[in-house]
Amino acid sequence: SQTIHQWPATLVQPVGSPLSLECTVEGTSNPNLYWYRQAAGRGLQLLFYSVGIGQISSEVPQNLSASRPQDRQFILSSKKLLLSDSGFYLCAWSSLKGGPGELFFGEGSRLTVL
């Protein structure tokens, strides 16, 4: 069966520090991969999605970046965090093949920038 894991689960970082969140998927190949962010009490904002290795689409201009160095690995990064980067970050995958493409989410990473 397919599983998705992301880490770390929680982190507290000072303003201006770097960020790296990692997500891996097991049990499937060539998935679509997504990073979403959820601010406190708000809905989910799509940040990046990827349909293959090295292929990244950005939905919102910001100081975050994403990379996909391997088929089932998706990384969210920042060189210098802002206070507004605080939130709940969620990685998700869906099947690349045709069909409805339901999303499967990881456990989430809660980031607090101080």
Added chain:
Amino acid sequence: DAKTTQPNSMESNEEEPVHLPCNHSTISGTDYIHWYRQLPSQGPEYVIHGLTSNVNNRMASLAIAEDRKSSTLILHRATLRDAAVYYCILRIGDYKLSFGAGTTVTVRA
């Protein structure tokens, strides 16, 4: 992007049905209708999806209007564990699913 509109909140009593409406008047012919739910401090969980016909699964039923401009998620017998934020979203093209604010469902014991 095609948008969805949902009520902010709904309340229900335990063991009673819950009908969650969603409007998507700008839906295109190939957009799938997806529903997810999110418990506090967890990632969203897939509930159900449909294209044109009504759908049933072990979690819920999805009723889709004939013109596809609206749909309703039906929880047949609400339990306390069904208290969550429910999102109605459209799968646009092959890749994108954009989430709105969702409907917060409260279940009274």
